[in-house]
Amino acid sequence: MEKAYDPKSIEQNLYKTWEESDYFSPKGGDDSYCIMIPPPNVTGSLHMGHAFQHTIMDALTRYHRMKGDNTLWQPGSDHAGIATQMVVERLLDKEGKSRHDLGREAFIDKVWEWKEESGGTISRQMRRLGDSCDWSREAFTMDDDLSNAVLEVFVRLHEEGLIYRGQRLVNWDPKLLTAVSDLEVESHEEDGHLWHLKYPLSDGSGHLVVATTRPETMLGDTAVAVHPEDERYQHLIGKTIKLPLTDREIPIIADDYVEKDFGSGCVKITPAHDFNDYEMGQRHNLEMINILTPTAHISDAAPEAYRGMDRYEARKKIVEDFEQLGLLEKIEPHKLKVPRGDRSGVVIEPYLTDQWYVKIAPLAEPALKAVKDGDIKFVPDNWSNTYYHWMENIQDWCISRQLWWGHQIPAWYDKDDNVYVGRSEEEVRQKHNLGDIELRRDEDVLDTWFSSALWPFATLGWPQETPELKTFLPTSVLVTGFDIIFFWVARMIMMGLKFTGEVPFKEIYITGLIRDEHGQKMSKSKGNVLDPIDIIDGIDIDSLVAKRTTGMMNPKDAEKVSKRTRKQFPEGIAPYGTDAMRFTFCAMASTSRDINFDLNRVEGYRNFCNKIWNAARYVLMNTEEQDTGVNGGEITLSVADRWIQSELQKTITEYEKAIVNYRFDLASNALYEFTWNTYCDWYLELSKPILYGDEYSEAEKRGTRHTLVSVLESLMRLLHPFMPFITEEIWQRVAPLTGINTKEQTSIMLQPFPEVQTNLVDEQSDQDIEWLKKIIVGVRNIRGEMNIAPGKPLTVLFRNGSEQDKTRLESYQNFLSKLAKLESIEWLQAGQEAPMSATALAGKMEILIPMAGLIDVEQEMARLNKEKEKLGKEQQRISGKLSNKNFTDKAPEAVVNKEKEKLEDIESTLSKVAEQMKQLESL
Template identity: 70%
Template sequence: MEKTFNPSQIEQACYQHWESKGMFTPSGQGEPYCILLPPPNVTGSLHMGHAFQHTIMDALIRYHRMKGDNTLWQCGTDHAGIATQMVVERQLNAQGQTRHDLGREKFVERVWEWKEESGGNITQQMRRLGTSPDWDREVFTMDDKLSAAVQEVFVQLYDEGLIYRGKRLVNWDPVLLTAVSDLEVVSEEEDGSMWHMRYPLSDGSSSIVVATTRPETMLGDSAVAVHPDDERYKNMVGKTITLPLTGREIPIIADDYVDKDFGTGCVKITPAHDFNDYEMGKRHNLALINILCDDAKINDEAPEAYRGLDRFECRKRIVADLDALGLLVEIKPHKLKVPRGDRSGVVIEPYLTNQWYVAVESLAKPAIEAVESGEIRFVPENWNKTYYQWMHNIQDWCISRQLWWGHRIPAWFDEHGKVYVGKSEAEVRSKYSLSNDIALRQDEDVLDTWFSSALWPFATMGWPEKTPELNTFVPSSVLVTGFDIIFFWVARMIMMTKKFTGQIPFKDIYITGLVRDENGDKMSKSKGNVLDPIDVIDGIDLEALVAKRTTGMMQPQLAEKITKQTRKQFPNGIDPYGTDALRFTFAAMASTSRDINFDMSRVEGYRNFCNKIWNATRFVLMNTEEFDTGNAGGELVLSPFDKWIWSRFERTVAQFEQQLSEYRFDLAAQTLYEFTWNQFCDWYLELSKPIVNSETASEAEKRGTRHTLINVLEQLMRVLHPFMPFITDEIWQKIKPLSANVTNAPSIMVDAFPTFTKSLIDEQSEQDIEWVKAFVMGIRNIRGEMDIAPSKRLPVLLHNMHAQDVSRLANTQSYLLTLAKLESIDVLDASAQAPASATALVGEMEILIPMAGLIDKAAELARLNKAADKLEKDVARTEGKLNNQNFVGKAPVEVIDKEKAKLADAKMQLDKIKEQRIAIEKM
């Protein structure tokens, strides 16, 4: 083996070997185990959220594959209607063209060309992460077979009356000129204004003051609403006001939606431009007055003075006109949530348009029952509440989009606007008995991307054909996804799968948290805290990282700020950490909490973990490669240490499998880390040295320890493999020939997961070796506290021994002398007076190391006093910070917590020094 672990030398070659040998394909044997990959956008690239979720999915897939299950990780990408169309339109714009210059057919051809050339970026990045889906079954939501499923579902739902076309309020993007889903709307707090306007009553008796953040919408007001119990306005209900600037008379109505204690208690109602007003408008049968064009300019419903103005220009004009009429009462600064399109960045408008809808009430009922009955389980369980809240208040689903890229709606109109639905025009003519003389035109709209992805669990398995995959892998085993799409995707998959297959789509839904930066902030380009997982794997120099974070920024000040913070955070860029370290970091952080604060120091720690495993392997090979490890026969005598490590390993396997079954990846990672680093690499390798290097141990004892070294390591690689695929396979290939694991498997990933063997649990050996470890640690602690050189051999006296201590000493004394670098071990008579000694306890047994002649008393006290002085200054400085209200009031919570931890650590060190001084002064 190479002296140092270099991930870049092994990862890609290893992955190519796995993929070329077809190791990701279901075996066809064992119990079905299936995971559906949430299809990433074909336009996308791998971000930290993807990398985190894909690590979790791949760990489960690799584990179940090794357990002998018939394992399928179904992968694919989503056509991402808006995002993909924008990518190609920008390319055309750069060439001085628009999609309209090409026409629909040519534009769609252009998109397909782009998809073939550049659409596989994210799947190549997934390979870099070591993911093992069945790439031979990779699908795309616009593939012919999936498109056929989409058409089949649409037609069936329409024929059953569950899909209809209607004019309703939607989120409208005035730049993209399409309806968008709530998920594609980002609402963030911005500084704005609240305009207070006076509306005079038509009878001239008085007026009402209303407030709004969107004055331009007053042109579409249909009413003014007050609370029915508001005494101030009871006598006005039923009267009308004359809407300023328009001259229209609109009623004053009473509705308990109005908060009488907020503002003036009067609310202007614009049903065609506000979702809450729309619902109130339906209750009171108010007029729907749309004042906007598709591009958010004012239309001909408004007075002539405002027609053709951009909505924000119209706002300024209206405010000025109201002010001139003496109807503008006041303008107040106001913070408000502004909805912006996540792709275009423009303010989204509630807009009245004709769209296609799914009537979901009848579909929602069985989907709710599936979770209530426990047939589908949320992990963590508290996400049930979120699911129920959405599902019990579900609204009909707008499924149409005004785009060219996507599944075109299979509906045709005749010249009178009558609708005919079928999979093709020929089918429509046959289905509705229409002659060729009747001209038909297909609906221009496409289906919402979420419509096709809702069919993912069964469309990917070949539905509507009755395929073996459909029978085997529906329902799938677990869905790993984020909480933000429980409604948009998870609920809709449950509804559609129940409707069209009668099955649930998946048994468990594991909801992950969001990956945030180390301070808990959401990763975003504008904050300059985005990390690319491939950069963490391969490393990136500082200048490239700065360029990556600032390229395309329109605001020079923001770019400068991000440049400074990047240089401060990563003065040397990002080191290459390798895939295994990144994956183990994700696993270790995958708790059941909502947010994951990603700290680069954790990745560094797990890179060190990889190095530790690599170096431990080199040690094992040096002590086994040219020696008899018992594979060819011969007596094996296991030492107490061998029995101990086997016992600890079996407990580790059992704990790991239990934790994985409960989706506690963090605990599973902690279990593996603790055993690998502390028990195997640190203790067992050290404990094995006195035996393999012994001149007195028998060949059977040496063979037993060598056998244990190589076989525990080999089985440990198999347990670690789901989290750390590359390093484990590389090591396994090196050590397999020396192990007792007789297999023809070409890779660790298709070898068997270790079987828990209860008979190897040896509680007595575990207790005995814990005694040995405590003994050795006691000696090492004394050396550290008294600054005694590790190489200096020490005399040890033992006092207050019980029978079990005597027995353990007899069995392990020769090892203790070597492990703890001791000159001698003597047992003090119970009545003997102990000399001045440094002491440690192992249970009730005292370990005494006489100090006479070991240390220079005066020099040691001087050293301790100097250390104490420095610590006292650190304590005073930190306490001063924490007592400074300016610091406490402005510093982030994380910084304050670090200072508190620093203070506690310094005080603890001071206490230890005091104890050491007392002990030395007694000498």
């Protein structure tokens, strides 16, 4: 093996071998395991949320593949109607063209051309992550077979009366000229105004005051509403108002929706331009007047004076006209939530238009029951309450979009606007005996969520009864975020039950949202966005430090980060590799809603990879071309050999329990603890006295070599789902030493996952090694506290121990001497006086190290005084900072907490220094 671990030299070559060898396709026993990838947008690139969720999905896939399940991870991407159309339209704009210049057919050809050339970015990045998808089955929502499934679902739902065309209010993007879903609308608080307008009563007896943030909509008012129990206005209910600037009279109505204590208690009702007003309009059978055009200009339904004006131009003129009429009471500054299109950036309008809808209630009822009955389980379970709330208040689903790219709605119209739905124009003509009359096809396309709702079964071949459909449906688990439970998860459940009679998945694992290390949402404007591929390949250190600070780390701390990182990566680029990043994601995958991604942890797990690599090099140097017991020969296991095998069984048990409960953080912690502390720090050290000592027999040496390679080989299989690359590389070298023929058993991912062997759990060896560790740690702590050189041989005295302590001391004296660097060991008899010593405890047994001649007391006292003074100044500085209200009130909570942690560490260290000085004074 190479001396240093270099992820770049192994990762891409290994992945290429895996893919070319068809390791990712379903294989295995009767039990199937299937995960459907949430299809990323074809326009997209891998962000931290993708990388996090893909790591979880791949870990599950690799784990179940090794468990012998017939495993499929289905990859694919979504055609992303609006996003993709915008990308291609921008490219055309650079050529001075628009889609209308090309025409629909030529434009769609252009989109397909772009997709073939540039649409595979995320698939390439998934390979860099080590995703073990079955790429031979890669799907795209606009593929012919998936498009046919979309067509079939639409036609069947329409035939059952569950799809209809109707005029309702939608989110309308005046720039993109299409309806958009709630998920494509971002509402942010902005500065605005509240205009208080006077509406005169028709009988001339006075006026009512209404307040609005959108004065231009008053042109479409069809009522003023008051609360039915508001005594101020009860006598006016049923009367009318003369709507200013128009020649219309509108009624005063009573509705419980109105808050009588808010503002004047009077609310203007514009049913065609406000979702709440729309609902009230339905209840009171109010007229719907659409006063906007699709581009958000004033329509011909408004008075002539305002027609053709932009909505904000009209707003200005209407306010001026109210003021001239003496009907403007006041204008107040007002903070309000403004809905903007996430892609266009323009303010979204509630807009009355004809669209296609799915009648959702009949589909929602069985989908709700499936979760309540336990056929589908949310993890964590609290998300089921969110699901219930949405499903119990569900509205019909607007599925049409005014785009060209997407699944065109299979509906045709005759000259009288009669609508006919079918799988093709030919089918429509035959079914309705239309002969040769002229038909025009609906120009709208379907919402992309409609096609992705079919993803779990359409990708398996539905509506055909394919073997894959039979084998893998229901799928095992859906890994997704909480933000699309309604938009995607709920719709997949509804469609799956409707068209296959099966739930689409048995469990839904809802992951948290990845934030930066300070708990801030990652955004380009904040400069804290991380690219997962940069983390893998290498981030420029100056850029890395800038991303970490984002104005929240002081310059001195930033400089320290830079120096530390440059020491590790002298070339100025910090490549962490895929395995370090993946393990970080797994270690952070708790049940929290928000997950703070800390680059310090990636650095830590990069060091973890180094630790594994160096451990493997040590094992190979001591076992390659040596007898590891695979060809027969007597094997004698030491207490350390029995102990490490026992600890391995406990780790497997802990890991399996965590994985079943989707606690990847607990599984990671168990693996890390066993690998770093138990195997590398303790067992490898315990193996050295046996391997290098003349007092041990060949059977004992063979036993230790056998244990070194067998435990390392099992450990690589345990780690593989989380860290696929480094484990494959090491396994290929270690496996032959355990008797595995790697030419026949070609990859670690095709090996069985380690199973617990209860016969190897050895409580006695566990207790004996814990006893040894306490003594060794006690001696090492005394060395550290008294500043004694690590290699200086020591005399150690024992006192107050049991007969079992004495027996263990006799049995394991060689381990103690070698690992604690002892030159002599003496057991003090009862009543025997000990010289002046530093002490530690192992249970009730005292460990004493005589100090005479070991240290210069005067010199050590001077050193400790100097350290105490330095720590005291730092304690004073941080205490002053934390007592400063300007700092604690204005700094982010994470930064304040970090300073508190620093203070606690300093106070703890000062306490230890004081204890050391007290010990020195007694010498």
